[in-house]
Each structure stands twice: as structure tokens, then as C-alpha cells.
Amino acid sequence: MKDSKRESICSVDYGFQRIGGKYKCRLIWYIHTHGIVRYGVLRRMVKGITPKMLTQTLRELEEDKLVVRTVYHEVPPKVEYSLTPIAEELVPFIQHVKEWADRRLEELEKDIDPISCD
Amino acid sequence: MKDSKRESICSVDYGFQRIGGKYKCRLIWYIHTHGIVRYGVLRRMVKGITPKMLTQTLRELEEDKLVVRTVYHEVPPKVEYSLTPIAEELVPFIQHVKEWADRRLEELEKDIDPISCD
């Protein structure tokens, strides 16, 4: 993520730069529903994500103070992720969008049958 | 926007695909605060947007049934955009993010002084 990304024109822009991207909100949501999650668990939960994207996204969230990364100096390595209060503030809104999306999907048709995020 | 965009893995994913992108939420927000807006007005409001991106984004929003495009067959041309009830459902949540972002920006520092979206 470049510094230029920090140059927002307005607060709507700023906000969505922080939670945009392919996986950010899904990660926030998953971490929220589990409280504290290990890297490997996230990797299995976020279907299709590669380790590179997972690490990259988590680092960006950490930089923006949305997740906390706790490293246990053990072997094999253990790293846990959890949400900051700042990120928790976003959870209701992610839930709102999720519910909105659920209604849209329901309207569309039943044969798409997307996998639930719960 | 490709058809693959329609292939969402979960509803969080689905939701954010519909409102993600550099300008979508800003446009929804601007149209909301003005009710009915003409193309040229939007272009002047959304600082820095190019006609290509504006048209493209509006068409995507229209496809997703978030905005309504009304063409008046006059010369010079007149086209008005307004939100659908589906998009209006998203407004409180965009406002939530906007307020969240305002708090973040305030915390960061005063010397950034981003332009308000109101």
C-alpha cells in the first residue's frame, strides 16, 4: 500500500480506502465472529485466499490499527489476530451490508446458493 | 465489469463488490444528499473524476439497480440520476463509515484538513 493511498479527498473516500480491497471486510468479519484467530485458521476460513494476500491484507489492517497481531515465540510458530476497538466499531456496518446483500441474493434467486459467512 | 464479478463467495463479498470501487460510495452519497442530480453536476462534485470513470461507475450502479438514469430527449442533452430504494438502504451505513472516518481523521491530525463530503 502506497503512501498515496493515504491522500483521501473526503472522509467517505478515506473510510473506504481503509476497508476496501478484496478481503479486508471479510477478514474483519471472520476475526470478529471468532474473537481471536490464528493465521492458519483464517487461511482455511477465507476460501481461495493465498498466503500472500492473507499476510498482505492482515498487515494493512494492522497498519491501519484495525487488527492486533500477537506473535508467540514458539515452534511451530503461532500468531494470533484480533480486532481493535476501532475495527469493532465497523462490525455493525459490515453486518448491515451483509444483511443487505443477503436480501439482494435472496431476491435474485435460490439457485446461486452462496456459501454463508457465518 | 466482468461477469466474474457476479460470482461471490459469500454475502459480505457480494455486498462489497456492489459498493466497492473508487467512486461508488461517493457517488451514492452525493446523489443521496442532492436527491436528483445531473451528470455535469456530479462531474463537478466528484473532484478529480474523469468522464470515463463517472459514466462507467454510474452504469455499474444502474446495472446493480442502485441508481436510476433518466434521459430527457432534449438538446443540449439532459440526464438525471437518482437513487433507488435499494441504494437508500445503504445510505445510513455509508454515513456510519463516513462518521467513523471523520473520527479517524480527527484523531490523526488537524493539518490534513480533508475536504468534507457534505
Add this chain to the structure above:
DNA sequence: GTACCTACATACTAATTGTATACTATTGCT
């Protein structure tokens, strides 16, 4: 001693998204 575990790192490539700039159509107005 070698395979295995977790949580990455690195290099490269592909796909998507956005920018810059120029151009069009239509008709009233001067």
C-alpha cells in the same frame, strides 16, 4: 537426518482499475 509444521517472504506475472486526452452528436444562438 530427513521430513514436517506454521507463518510467512520473495520474485514474477496477470488482471483489474484508473488516467489523459481527444473526439462526437445535436440544435439553438449569434
Add this chain to the structure above:
DNA sequence: AGCAATAGTATACAATTAGTATGTAGGTAC
């Protein structure tokens, strides 16, 4: 005839974002 106004299109290009493939560390179990 030529220009202004509006809502775009077209084309080429640049930047950003995502994906693939492979490698690494430092122990532990066999």
C-alpha cells in the same frame, strides 16, 4: 457559418491490485 452547451465515447496508456510459484526458518517427531 461557426460556436456554445451537455452528456457522453474512444483510444492508449499507467498504476494498482491480485495471483502463482517457490523458498525459508527453527524446532520437533520419527
